[in-house]
Amino acid sequence: MTEADIVEGVSLEAIVSLAKRRGFVFPSAEIYGGFAASYDYGPLGVEMKRQIRELWWQAMVRERDDIVGIESSIITNSKVWEASGHLDTFHDPMTDCLNCQARLRSDQIEENTCPECGSVGRFTEAREFNLMLKTNVGPVVDASSVAYLRPETAQGMFINFENVQQSTRKRLPFGIAQIGKSFRNEITTKQFIFRTREFEQMEMEFFCDPQDPFDWHTYWKKERLRWYYRLGVNPDRLRLRDHNPEELSHYSKATSDIEVHYQWGWGELEGIAHRGEYDLSAHAAHSGKSLSYFDPDRNEHIIPHVVEPAVGVDRVMLMLLSDAYAEETLENGDQRTVLHFAPDVAPAEVAVLPLSRNEKLGPTARRVYDVVRPRFRSQYDDAQSIGRRYRRQDEIGTPLAVTVDFDTIDDDAVTIRDRDTMKQTRVSISELPEVLNQHLVAMRPHIPEYDEIDV
Ligand code: GAP
Numbered sequence: 001m002t003e004a005d006i007v008e009g010v011s012l013e014a015i016v017s018l019a020k021r022r023g024f025v026f027p028s029a030e031i032y033g034g035f036a037a038s039y040d041y042g043p044l045g046v047e048m049k050r051q052i053r054e055l056w057w058q059a060m061v062r063e064r065d066d067i068v069g070i071e072s073s074i075i076t077n078s079k080v081w082e083a084s085g086h087l088d089t090f091h092d093p094m095t096d097c098l099n100c101q102a103r104l105r106s107d108q109i110e111e112n113t114c115p116e117c118g119s120v121g122r123f124t125e126a127r128e129f130n131l132m133l134k135t136n137v138g139p140v141v142d143a144s145s146v147a148y149l150r151p152e153t154a155q156g157m158f159i160n161f162e163n164v165q166q167s168t169r170k171r172l173p174f175g176i177a178q179i180g181k182s183f184r185n186e187i188t189t190k191q192f193i194f195r196t197r198e199f200e201q202m203e204m205e206f207f208c209d210p211q212d213p214f215d216w217h218t219y220w221k222k223e224r225l226r227w228y229y230r231l232g233v234n235p236d237r238l239r240l241r242d243h244n245p246e247e248l249s250h251y252s253k254a255t256s257d258i259e260v261h262y263q264w265g266w267g268e269l270e271g272i273a274h275r276g277e278y279d280l281s282a283h284a285a286h287s288g289k290s291l292s293y294f295d296p297d298r299n300e301h302i303i304p305h306v307v308e309p310a311v312g313v314d315r316v317m318l319m320l321l322s323d324a325y326a327e328e329t330l331e332n333g334d335q336r337t338v339l340h341f342a343p344d345v346a347p348a349e350v351a352v353l354p355l356s357r358n359e360k361l362g363p364t365a366r367r368v369y370d371v372v373r374p375r376f377r378s379q380y381d382d383a384q385s386i387g388r389r390y391r392r393q394d395e396i397g398t399p400l401a402v403t404v405d406f407d408t409i410d411d412d413a414v415t416i417r418d419r420d421t422m423k424q425t426r427v428s429i430s431e432l433p434e435v436l437n438q439h440l441v442a443m444r445p446h447i448p449e450y451d452e453i454d455v
Helices: 003-007 012-022 043-062 079-084 154-159 161-168 216-230 278-287 313-324 361-372 386-395 429-443
Strands: 025-027 039-041 067-069 091-096 103-105 127-130 134-136 146-148 174-183 198-208 238-242 254-262 265-276 293-295 300-302 305-312 325-329 335-339 350-354 378-380 400-404 413-418 424-428
Touching: 012 025, 012 313, 012 325, 012 386, 039 043, 043 067, 043 174, 043 198, 043 216, 043 313, 079 154, 079 278, 154 161, 154 174, 154 198, 154 278, 154 305, 161 174, 198 216, 198 313, 216 238, 216 254, 216 265, 216 305, 238 265, 254 313, 265 278, 265 313, 278 305, 305 313, 313 325, 335 386, 350 361, 350 386, 361 378, 361 400, 361 429, 386 400, 400 429, 413 429, 424 429
Parallel strands: 067 174, 350 378, 350 400
Antiparallel strands: 025 039, 091 103, 091 127, 134 146, 174 198, 198 305, 238 254, 254 265, 265 305, 293 300, 325 335, 400 413, 413 424
C-alpha cells in the first residue's frame, strides 16, 4: 500500500457512521445534544475494548517474568502532581479567535489563520492553560480540598515503586504495568475518539539500571511494534518518529512515537519515552522518602532509569477500525462493507445463523450455538434474510459464520463461511469447535521475531 492509497482510503465520516450504526461508539449524551469530546461505547465497542486490553495485558504482563500489574487511584494526593511537574508544566498554549470566539491551541494555528472562520491575525495573546481537570474532595470546597483527576496512569506506578519492589522482591530490570482511565481538559478535540477528555491508557514503566549496557529504549520500540503486528495492523500504516528536542515532554530524555496514518495524516498512536530518573527522583525529593533500589551485586543504592511505552485504548480502536475497513464489490456485483479484523480483535469470532427463522431449525441452531459460545466470542442472529445477515456480520468484522440449514437436522453438519474469502466448508457439529479453531488460527497475522524488526 502506498501513502496515496492510505490517504485516499476510508473517510473518518464512514468510520463514525459505521461505529454508531453497528453499536461500536455513540456520541455521549446524544439525547441532550451531546457533550464535546465524549463518547460512549456500545455492545460491540466494549467487546473490542476488552480484547485490546486483554491482548496488551497478555503481552506486557502474563507472558513475561519481569513485569507485574497494579491499579492505582484516579484521584489521589495533589502533591503527586506537584512532584511530577504536571501542576507547573502540563500546559497547552491557548488563544481565542477575536472574530468567531473559537478557542484554539496557538501552536496549531497555521499561517496566522483561524481554522474555524478563516480570519487572519485576529487572535488574543497566547496564554498557558493547564490540562488537568480539577475537583474537590470532602465536605469543604476550598483550596485545601482541591484534587485532580489523573492526567496519566504513570504516576501511580512511580509512587508505588517501593511497595511493588518490596512485595514482589523483583530485581532490576523490571516493569510495572497499568490500564485505566485518565483525564485531560483537551482544547482540540475534533477527531472522533483520537483525542477525548476522558480516555483509557495502557502504560508500563520499565525500571532499569542506568549502567545496564542493553538499550531498553530500542528494545521497547521493537516489542511494541510487534504487538501491533500481532493485532493485524498493516505495517505500512505505522512508522516510528523520534521527537525533536523542543517537542520533548518535561520528563523525557528521548521519546519515539509509533505513528499511524490517520485520515488526516500521520499522528501519534503510542509514545515510548526514556524518562531517565526524573520521576523517582522528583517523588523522593517531594515526599522525603528514598525511592532507590538496593543493588545486592554492587552493594549500593541506585535510582533506576525508566523506559515507558504508553498508549490509549481508544486510539488503538480508532486505528483498528480504520485499518480494517473496506468497501468491496463482489463477483455478482453486490457491494459489501467489511471490517477485515484479525480474529483476536474482532468483537465476535463466530456468528451462528439458522438459514431461516423456523420452528424446526431454531432448536438445532440453538444447540449449535451452545456448542460454540463457551469457546468463542459468538453471536446468534436469525433476523432477516441470510444474505443480509452475512452482510451484517461482514460489517462488524466477524471472521466466521456457521450456517445451520435443513440438512443439518438429518446430517448433523453445518457450513462455515470465511469472511475474507467467502468460501464455505461443510463440517460435522462434533468437529465444529476444532475446525473453527483451525480456521481462526489460520487467519491470525504473522508476527515477526524481535530481530526481524528494524527500528
Ligand atoms: N505517561 C506518558 C503519557 O501520558 P502521552 O503521550 O501524553 O504520554 C500516552 O500519552 C498515550 O495516551 C498517547 O500516545 C495516546 O495514545 C493516549 N492519549 C493521550 N492523550 C489522549 C487523549 N486526550 N485522548 C485519547 N488518547 C490519548
